[in-house]
Amino acid sequence: MAVRDYNTLIRRIEAAASLPNAKVEQIGSFNSEGRRYPMYCVTIGEHSWSLKSVMIDAGIHGDEPAGVEAALSFVEQSAGNESLLTRCTFTVLPCNNPTGWELDTRENIRGIDLNREFNILRPAAEAKIIAQALTGKCFDLVFEMHEDVDSPGFYMYEIADDPAAYIGERIIEAAKAAGYPINLADCIEGAPAKGGLIRPAIVKFRKTRLPLAIHAWRTCGGHVITLEPPASRLSLAQRVDIQLMGLAIAIDSLSAAG
Numbered sequence: 001m002a003v004r005d006y007n008t009l010i011r012r013i014e015a016a017a018s019l020p021n022a023k024v025e026q027i028g029s030f031n032s033e034g035r036r037y038p039m040y041c042v043t044i045g046e047h048s049w050s051l052k053s054v055m056i057d058a059g060i061h062g063d064e065p066a067g068v069e070a071a072l073s074f075v076e077q078s079a080g081n082e083s084l085l086t087r088c089t090f091t092v093l094p095c096n097n098p099t100g101w102e103l104d105t106r107e108n109i110r111g112i113d114l115n116r117e118f119n120i121l122r123p124a125a126e127a128k129i130i131a132q133a134l135t136g137k138c139f140d141l142v143f144e145m146h147e148d149v150d151s152p153g154f155y156m157y158e159i160a161d162d163p164a165a166y167i168g169e170r171i172i173e174a175a176k177a178a179g180y181p182i183n184l185a186d187c188i189e190g191a192p193a194k195g196g197l198i199r200p201a202i203v204k205f206r207k208t209r210l211p212l213a214i215h216a217w218r219t220c221g222g223h224v225i226t227l228e229p230p231a232s233r234l235s236l237a238q239r240v241d242i243q244l245m246g247l248a249i250a251i252d253s254l255s256a257a258g
């Protein structure tokens with residue numbers, strides 16, 4: 001049973017085309033239950049080698065709506081921010097699992113976890129569209145907006161080629177200072193964690209059935225951050241707030257790094 005209507009989201013995404021410095025591109029579409037589902041990429045700013053490039057993606061798990069809301073809010077708030085756009089350009093994939101988003105399910109309507117569909121022989125249509133849209137693209141920062149429905153507090157993943165670029169502690173500190181609960185377990189989702197921060201061991205990454213974060217990192221390296229606000233503990237607005245706060249810190253440190 002659908003709890004959200006993708007058509008309303010389509011209207012909101014397409015409306016971003018009228019924002020200054022924003023372009024909306026349909027990166028592909030697929031059919032499901034007699035309906036056509038277009039997928040989108042929104043870019044803000046003109047790509048240039050002198051600017052840092054940031055990719056933001058959300059909604060690959062359909063039951064994580066705060067990411068979709070945060071990604072679109074970021075587009076709407078940032079497109080007119082000329083000073084930000086003298087430092088960075090943005091590539092935003094706002095809703096990577098349209099049918100799951102409508103049904104409020106982690107998987108798509110066919111029961112596939114799209115975040116395990118990268119670097120496989122026959123990926124689901126959505127993952128194929130995303131991978132094609134990202135082919136040949138490279139980013140200084142990949143920012144993934146997820147949520148965790150079971151976690152008692154906020155946590156995050158961070159991978160960076162250069163440990164000097166690590167900013168996870170700053171993001172966790174900011175969330176704590178804002179009064180949000182942090183997941184302090186020393187093991188989260190099967191991975192060693194410290195103070196709400198998971199830094200996966202790169203050598204242990206599998207080679208196939210990749211999540212988008214690992215796929216993006218394998219393609220080009222750089223700095224990949226995944227935020228996991230606790231969906232059962234905080235309101236949608238609070239989870240969106242964590243995403244946007246974390247993103248602001250990541251962008252700030254990126255442009256400060258020169």
Ligand SMILES: [Zn+2]
Binds near residue numbers: 061064146147
């Ligand atoms: Zn997720």
